[in-house]
Amino acid sequence: MQLARFKTGTIADALDDCGLYDQALAPELRMLVRPHSKRVVGSAKVIGAHPAPRAEWNHKVPKERSVAFQKRLESYIAPGDVVVWGVHGGAIMPCEIVGGFIAKLFHGRGAVAAIADGYIRDLDEITELGLCTIARGTHPAILRGRVKGGTFGEPIAVGGVMVHEGDWIVADVDGTLVIPKDGGIVEKVLAFCERVAELEVKAWADVARGDAISDVFDRYGVL
DSSP states (O other), rough: GGGGGHHHHHHHHHHHEEEEEEEOOOTSSSSOOSSSSSSSSEEEEEEEEOOOGGGGGOOOOHHHHHHHHHHHHHHHHTTEEEEEETTTTTTSSSEEEEEEHHHHHHHHHHHEEEEEEEEEHHHHHHHTTOOEEEESEEEEEOOOOOOOEEEEOOEEEEEEEEEEETEEEEEEEEEEEOOOTTTTHHHHHHHHHHHHHHHHHHHHHHHHHTHHHHHHHHHHHHO
């Protein structure tokens, strides 16, 4: 995907140029496991958890229910996907959302990244696996028994941004962006980034030869 050529900062500027000012996930969602490349790009597959009331928590979930959920994940995720897992209602659950075995499932299905609007666990295992993982931090408690169901493919707010299945996700060390799949936005973003990339080459060359930053910005309008 051509989006992988451009840093998130340039893409964010392109989204601003499209009038989309709020497409960056909250900075609390950090890249805990980095990809092997500079950035990760993929199509969103969206999962939503319905948190159970505290009084209904019960870790003794029937094995059949967990197996059915895992099989649903296996059939839902495809190569090149970014799995985006949010919580309906916007709560930050006091437990992990993604752990080592589920990360292994994602990786085995060809997902390029996982985003959890909450916490993960088994960070060492996920790091060894090499699956790019973005979350708010780590937590040792498990999700099982703390939810009362989930959704697949329904839009959900993650990190303050509404994510739809098929939206493009771009992430690097500066943050994570959601690019809407509709409205020709991707094409507009790419055209903007191509134009800015050409100008930046010239701008950095002028800076390298000693031109003042203010003069370079006045000349090209980019930095």
